[in-house]
Every structure is written in structure tokens, then in C-alpha cells.
Amino acid sequence: xxxxxxxxxxxxxxxxxxxxxxxxxxxxxxxxxxxxxxxxxxxxxxxxxxxxxxxxxxxxxxxxxxxxxxxxxxxxxxxxxxxxxxxxxxxxxxxxxxxxxxxxxxxxxxxxxxxxxxxxxxxxxxxxxxxxxxxxxxxxxxxxxxxxxxxxxxxxxxxxxxxxxxxxxxxxxxxxxxxxxxxxxxxxxxxxxxxxxxxxxxxxxxxxxxxxxxxxxxxxxxxxxxxxxxxxxxxxxxxxxxxxxxxxxxxxxxxxxxxxxxxxxxxxxxxxxxxxxxxxxxxxxxxxxxxxxxxxxxxxxxxxxxxxxxxxxxxxxxxxxxxxxxxxxxxxxxxxxxxxxxxxxxxxxxxxxxxxxxxxxxxxxxxxxxxxxxxxxxxxxxxxxxxxxxxxxxxxxxxxxxxxxxxxxxxxxxxxxxxxxxxxxxxxxxxxxxxxxxxxxxxxxxxxxxxxxxxxxxxxxxxxxxxxxxxxxxxxxxxxxxxxxxxxxxxxxxxxxxxxxxxxxxxxxxxxxxxxxxxxxxxxxxxxxxxxxxxxxxxxxxxxxxxxxxxxxxxxxxxxxxxxxxxxxxxxxxxxxxxxxxxxxxxxxxxxxxxxxxxxxxxxxxxxxxxxxxxxxxxxxxxxxxxxxxxxxxxxxxxxxxxxxxxxxxxxxxxxxxxxxxxxxxxxxxxxxxxxxxxxxxxxxxxxxx
Ligand code: ARG
Ligand code: GLU
Numbered sequence: 001x002x003x004x005x006x007x008x009x010x011x012x013x014x015x016x017x018x019x020x021x022x023x024x025x026x027x028x029x030x031x032x033x034x035x036x037x038x039x040x041x042x043x044x045x046x047x048x049x050x051x052x053x054x055x056x057x058x059x060x061x062x063x064x065x066x067x068x069x070x071x072x073x074x075x076x077x078x079x080x081x082x083x084x085x086x087x088x089x090x091x092x093x094x095x096x097x098x099x100x101x102x103x104x105x106x107x108x109x110x111x112x113x114x115x116x117x118x119x120x121x122x123x124x125x126x127x128x129x130x131x132x133x134x135x136x137x138x139x140x141x142x143x144x145x146x147x148x149x150x151x152x153x154x155x156x157x158x159x160x161x162x163x164x165x166x167x168x169x170x171x172x173x174x175x176x177x178x179x180x181x182x183x184x185x186x187x188x189x190x191x192x193x194x195x196x197x198x199x200x201x202x203x204x205x206x207x208x209x210x211x212x213x214x215x216x217x218x219x220x221x222x223x224x225x226x227x228x229x230x231x232x233x234x235x236x237x238x239x240x241x242x243x244x245x246x247x248x249x250x251x252x253x254x255x256x257x258x259x260x261x262x263x264x265x266x267x268x269x270x271x272x273x274x275x276x277x278x279x280x281x282x283x284x285x286x287x288x289x290x291x292x293x294x295x296x297x298x299x300x301x302x303x304x305x306x307x308x309x310x311x312x313x314x315x316x317x318x319x320x321x322x323x324x325x326x327x328x329x330x331x332x333x334x335x336x337x338x339x340x341x342x343x344x345x346x347x348x349x350x351x352x353x354x355x356x357x358x359x360x361x362x363x364x365x366x367x368x369x370x371x372x373x374x375x376x377x378x379x380x381x382x383x384x385x386x387x388x389x390x391x392x393x394x395x396x397x398x399x400x401x402x403x404x405x406x407x408x409x410x411x412x413x414x415x416x417x418x419x420x421x422x423x424x425x426x427x428x429x430x431x432x433x434x435x436x437x438x439x440x441x442x443x444x445x446x447x448x449x450x451x452x453x454x455x456x457x458x459x460x461x462x463x464x465x466x467x468x469x470x471x472x473x474x475x476x477x478x479x480x481x482x483x484x485x486x487x488x489x490x491x492x493x494x495x496x497x498x499x500x501x502x503x504x505x506x507x508x509x510x511x512x513x514x515x516x517x518x519x520x521x522x523x524x525x526x527x528x529x530x531x532x533x534x535x536x537x538x539x540x541x542x543x544x545x546x547x548x549x550x551x552x553x554x555x556x557x558x559x560x561x562x563x564x565x566x567x568x569x570x571x572x573x574x575x576x577x578x579x580x581x582x583x584x585x586x587x588x589x590x591x592x593x594x595x596x597x598x599x600x601x602x603x604x605x606x607x608x609x610x611x612x613x614x615x616x617x618x619x620x621x622x623x624x625x626x627x628x629x630x631x632x633x634x635x636x637x638x639x640x641x642x643x644x645x646x647x648x649x650x651x652x653x654x655x656x657x658x659x660x661x662x663x664x665x666x667x668x669x670x671x672x673x674x675x676x677x678x679x680x681x682x683x684x685x686x687x688x689x690x
Pocket of ligand 2 (some may be wrong): 067068620622638639
């Protein structure tokens with residue numbers, strides 16, 4: 001018995017010890033490679049990242065800077081999430097061609113749709129340049145001097161780096177400025193839409209199911225990369241050819257079961273794993289609640305109108321999704337932080353840190369860090385909230401206020417003629433997806449969070465509520481334009497608030513935030529020196545990372561356990577005819593009734609839809625491939641479970657899970673639902689388990 005207990009303890013410890021982290025692909029040799037193999041991986045570090053030979057990394061692209069996509073055919077076919085291609089799908093949609101509602105499938109290359117501005121970027125190589133970037137720095141320098149030395153060094157490194165003419169170089173800071181890496185990249189700019197399921201599949205469950213499990217969303221879309229005659233990056237041209245990748249991922253038809261190794265390879269955006277307890281407290285108790293409240297108010301207005309008007313539904317699709325996504329995430333993050341007692345646990349960790357400081361005689365160097373955080377956060381809390389509320393109202397939820405901000409920037413630009421011209425384009429962009437009734441409703445709902453004086457009458461007279469009158473206001477000499485501008489009702493209403501923001505709020509925020517950032521750098525150094533045995537990985541910073549784990553269910557609350565795999569049966573269970581979120585297309589119901597699943601069902605004759613893993617992911621990992629022990633594609637990452645979204649600050653292997661679409665569901669929809677078998681034929685389908 002006792003022996004068993006010890007073994008059990010050992011296994012449990014091993015499990016949690018091997019979880020969490022977003023690792024730098026060029027540094028996997030050693031610890032990570034061993035850990036991955038102990039979790040079931042058969043891959044070597046070189047299979048994943050190699051500069052001299054093709055490797056998995058050559059199939060992974062940064063999709064438009066915010067998501068991830070992977071190459072899945074020798075003809076440049078790439079897979080990402082439906083919600084990552086959402087903006088493009090929306091912009092090709094109209095009341096006549098409602099691709100959001102009906103889906104889109106190019107049946108030949110001629111039918112593939114170009115997307116202005118969309119790009120996919122690959123990593124050619126990664127280099128540690130810390131020594132060059134930190135050269136000449138010493139502890140006697142002020143923070144400002146340090147930063148300017150770093151940026152001078154960094155620019156020098158970038159300028160001197162040898163690269164091909166079609167490549168770029170980028171420098172990124174890791175471990176809060178303790179390490180620097182240089183990335184050589186290739187950016188492809190001719191990316192065409194190939195396929196997207198209807199929203200009732202690609203966004204099935206919408207906001208009700210967003211961030212939760214059990215999940216039944218087929219959150220995928222397909223694009224294709226085009227390159228010039230030399231297979232190099234190029235702007236859109238009819239003559240471009242499908243890109244021939246250095247590597248593309250074979251697709252496994254064998255699926256997963258609980259305990260299988262999984263690895264997620266992509267571009268996580270931002271995490272903050274080394275915050276002091278006082279910061280987590282500020283975020284959960286002040287920052288998240290104010291954001292949640294403002295967005296909830298805006299969503300109430302937008303959602304109601306989207307449900308009754310197709311025109312508004314198409315226009316507001318992306319905006320609504322963006323607002324709703326973070327809104328629900330913050331609620332989940334707060335839940336998870338409370339449920340896992342994260343603040344308390346972080347305090348206990350800090351006590352361990354303090355104790356170790358004493359034992360190692362490092363109190364003099366690092367003993368003031370934690371008390372200093374407490375003091376700085378007290379001073380910073382109010383201005384952070386004030387600034388954030390302004391951003392939510394003026395930049396994120398209300399378009400009229402957003403237009404006044406842009407107008408203010410135009411009025412203060414160095415080259416007014418140019419600024420007026422680019423303002424015209426910006427207004428055209430905004431008005432393409434604008435509805436004045438919705439925006440006025442949003443204004444009335446959100447402005448009280450920033451200013452009690454809510455004057456909605458500006459909507460009656462302001463030129464900006466209508467594209468023609470807004471463009472007319474911008475006609476004439478700059479002096480004339482600015483005179484008209486300063487007579488506009490919305491502009492004169494907003495201008496004092498905007499001036500306060502730029503002249504007072506933002507400078508005060510920066511002044512109070514800077515010492516926190518600087519202290520966080522020192523804290524990171526201190527942690528790694530004082531507690532070297534802890535698990536340290538660099539916070540996400542939109543660079544390519546590897547995270548790994550296993551397929552696992554979880555227990556969100558007492559007596560409840562979620563199996564790690566969901567099935568098409570669950571889609572049908574959730575089906576509500578005609579519903580805004582849970583309608584299911586007739587064709588999919590027919591396939592289900594006929595059990596017409598082709599080669600895409602599992603051994604029990606069921607079509608898997610989504611599955612869970614312990615991979616440590618965040619925003620930006622959307623569209624990332626889930627890869628099996630041998631390097632085949634098994635899933636498409638698109639979300640995390642609600643209780644686990646706190647993993648951005650506090651990864652807890654008990655409840656943090658990422659959610660992936662099973663690739664067999666993707667193939668089933670492409671083949672059986674859309675009839676786009678030609679796309680399946682491009683791929684390499686494999687049976688690694690047979
Ligand atoms: N929650 C996922 C992510 O963070 C999916 C979002 C899709 N958008 C939505 N509003 N349902 O991006
Ligand atoms: N849906 C997220 C994204 O767009 C990924 C989910 C997450 O935040 O983990 O990147």
C-alpha cells in the first residue's frame with residue numbers, strides 16, 4: 001500500500017513537473033527533448049527545428065501576425081482557424097454572397113480569393129544575440145540610458161545581419177529583457193482563401209460555447225500561399241504559383257486517445273507568468289472587472305441588432321467576435337484565479353523566494369523587490385484603470401469616438417495633407433462595417449464608464465456618422481478642414497477628453513508603468529538566480545514556440561469530469577433549429593443520419609470533433625497544429641477551457657487545457673460536407689497507428 005502510494009506520488013509529481021511552458025524551438029535539445037520523449041514523443045529536437053535541413057518548423061507560419069497556420073500540402077495549402085480567417089471571409093461576404101452564413105469553397109484555383117494585406121511569415125532561423133544587445137550595459141546606468149543603449153545595440157545587430165534580399169530580420173526580448181533573439185523571416189503576401197465552412201460549423205456554439213468544453217466547433221478555414229516564379233515571397237499577381245514548401249505536415253487518420261503525446265507549434269502572443277501576487281490581484285479585482293463591464297454593455301446593443309438584421313450581422317461579425325472573445329476570457333480568467341487560489345499561492349511562492357534570499361545571503365541585492373512591487377502597484381492601479389477605460393470606449397467599442405481620435409491625430413500630424421488623405425481611407429474602412437443606430441446605442445451604453453456627461457445628440461449633427469458627409473468635411477485646404485472639424489459636434493464633445501488622454505493620462509501611465517517593467521526585469525533575473533531549480537520558460541512574445549503535453553480530460557468542479565474527446569453526436573445533441581448559435585446545416589444532419597462518414601470515423605464508428613490536451617497555449621496559438629509523436633497533424637488548436645484561461649498568468653496542470661479540432665472532423669467537412677475532395681487529394685494522409 002505504502003509502496004503504491006509512493007509510486008503514485010512519483011507519477012503525479014512527474015506529470016505536473018512535465019507540464020507547462022512555451023519553449024524556444026532552437027533550444028529544445030536536452031531538457032525539453034527528454035521531457036517530450038518521456039511523454040511519448042518520438043521526435044528529436046532536430047526533427048522540430050533544423051537550420052540545415054527541412055524540419056517541422058518550415059511548415060509553421062505566422063498568420064497575419066495574430067494567428068498561426070500550417071502548410072498541409074506540397075502546393076502551399078494552409079490550414080488555420082475559421083476565426084482567424086474571419087475578417088477575410090467577412091470581407092468577401094455580402095447579402096448576395098453570404099460566405100459567413102453559407103461557407104465558401106473554391107472548386108479550382110481560379111476560384112480562390114485574394115486578400116489584400118493578408119500575409120504569412122515563416123521562420124528561417126533563430127539566433128541568440130544577447131551578448132551583442134546587452135554590450136556596454138552596467139548597473140550604474142539609469143533605466144533610460146540602459147534602454148537607449150539596448151536599442152542602439154539592437155539596431156546595429158539587425159543592420160549588420162547577413163540575409164537574402166527577400167528576407168527580414170527581427171529582434172525580440174525574452175525573459176523580461178534578460179535574453180535577446182534574432183529571427184530571420186520570410187513573409188508571403190499573396191494568400192488566397194480556399195475554403196471556409198458556414199458559421200454554423202466554423203463558429204458553432206458561438207459565444208455560449210466560446211472558451212468552454214464540451215465543445216463542438218469546426219473552427220477551421222483553408223488558404224493557399226502563392227509565390228513568384230522562383231518560389232519566393234511576392235505581392236499578389238495573377239502569375240504567381242502555389243508555394244512549394246520546404247516541409248508540409250502529413251495528416252493522421254488515426255486520431256488520439258487519452259494519454260497520447262501532443263505538441264502544439266505556433267506563435268503564442270502574450271503571457272505574464274512571473275507577476276508578483278499584487279499584480280494578479282490588481283488584474284483580477286480591478287482591471288478585468290472594468291473591462292468586462294464595458295464590453296458587456298457594448299455587446300448587449302450589438303448582439304440584439306445582429307440577431308434582427310442580416311446587414312448588421314455581416315458588418316459587425318468581426319467586431320463583435322473581437323469584443324466578445326476577450327470579454328468572456330476575462331470572466332473565465334477571474335474564475336480560474338479564484339478557484340485555484342492563485343493569489344494566495346503566489347504569496348506562498350514569494351515567501352519561499354524571500355526565505356531563499358535570506359539563506360543565500362542575497363537580501364541586500366534583491367530583498368527590496370517584492371515590497372517595491374507593492375508600493376508601485378498601489379501607485380499605478382488608478383491610472384491604469386482610467387487609461388484602460390478610455391481605450392475601451394475610444395478605441396475598441398465605439399466607432400464615433402474612434403473617428404474623433406483619428407481626426408485628432410490628423411489635426412496634429414506633421415504632414416496635414418497626407419494625414420487628411422489617409423483619414424479618408426480610414427473612414428472608408430470604418431464605414432464599410434458601420435451602422436449608426438448600433439453605434440449610437442453603444443455610445444450611450446459605454447460612455448458612462450468614462451464620462452458622466454453622455455451627449456448622444458452629437459449623433460444628430462456630426463459629419464462622421466455618415467461617410468459622404470465625413471468625406472465632405474475633409475475636402476479643402478488643411479486650415480479649412482480643421483476649421484470645419486472644430487465645429488463638428490462629435491469632435492468638440494470628444495476633443496477635451498482626447499487631449500486629457502494624450503497630455504495627462506497616458507504620460508502619467510507611462511511614468512508609473514516604467515519602473516514596474518524595470519523591476520520585473522530584475523525580478524526575473526533574481527528568480528533564476530535565487531531559485532534555479534524552478535521551471536522557467538520565456539513569456540510568450542509572438543515568436544515561434546513549442547508547447548507539449550498529453551491528451552487529457554479534466555474536472556472543472558466537484559463530481560464533474562470532462563472526457564477529452566467530443567463527437568458529432570454532441571453537435572446533434574446541441575442542435576436548435578434556426579438558432580443564432582446552435583443551428584446545424586441540413587446537409588450535416590443528413591450525413592449524420594446516414595452515418596455517411598467515409599474514412600473519417602473512429603474505431604467505434606463515430607466522428608470525433610474536438611479534443612483536449614495539457615499543452616500550454618495562449619492567444620496567437622489559434623490555428624496552431626497539434627502534432628503527434630511522429631510529426632503528423634492530428635488537430636488544430638483554437639481555444640482553451642474557461643477555468644484554464646488564467647494560464648496566461650498561472651498555468652495549473654490540473655485544470656488548464658487547450659482545445660483542438662480533430663483533423664478527421666476537418667477532413668470530413670471538406671470531403672463529405674463541402675464535396676471538395678480535390679483538397680483532400682493534395683494532402684498526404686497517414687496511418688501511424690496501424
Ligand atoms: N476563444 C477563441 C480565441 O480566443 C475563439 C474565438 C472565436 N471568437 C468568438 N467570439 N467565438 O480566439
Ligand atoms: N482562440 C485563441 C486565439 O485566437 C486561442 C485560444 C487561447 O487564447 O488559448 O489565438
